[in-house]
Amino acid sequence: KNEVEQSPQNLTAQEGEFITINCSYSVGISALHWLQQHPGGGIVSLFMLSSGKKKHGRLIATINIQEKHSSLHITASHPRDSAVYICAPRSGGSNYKLTFGKGTLLTVNP
């Protein structure tokens, strides 16, 4: 079973700060998802990446498959970025199973 660790568990930032959320996992994977869970509970898929870096607006996700580590960065953070961010590594082989981290609660203050 893939052990997924996210850090930090909680993060408070001031508007405009650069945010980094880390995700490490124990078993080799084929790809990794980053998800955003809004305060109201809804979950949105942000990225899936299997190598290198992906960028979407102010969000940047990176992954190092060899080191079993991924990071999610938010540039110029805004209060609307306040949410729980969840990483979910995807196993390889014929079964693309997701294992979910416990999430990082981000609060961005104005």
Place this chain on the structure above:
Amino acid sequence: NAGVTQTPKFQVLKTGQSMTLQCAQDMNHEYMSWYRQDPGMGLRLIHYSVGAGITDQGEVPNGYNVSRSTTEDFPLRLLSAAPSQTSVYFCASSYFEGAGSAFFGQGTRLTVV
């Protein structure tokens, strides 16, 4: 709007009662799944389906039943509710298992008393 529709949003059950959580998607996705989310834990897979007529167990299937008679619908049945099933439940769909774009329902907060 296209997406995953999950109902109800909130439900309170008495121990021993049964109920069905509904999940429907209109994106013609083959893969649908149910998760539960508990405090201090990541989402855990209950059951999943890779297409109409095909279902399989996930990590925590006990006490739950599913069926997939159509591509669109994937209901989750609680056979005899227990307090341990108090949780937030999410339905999700994607083109295939682990696909880049997964769509989640809004969640059902279930309390079993």
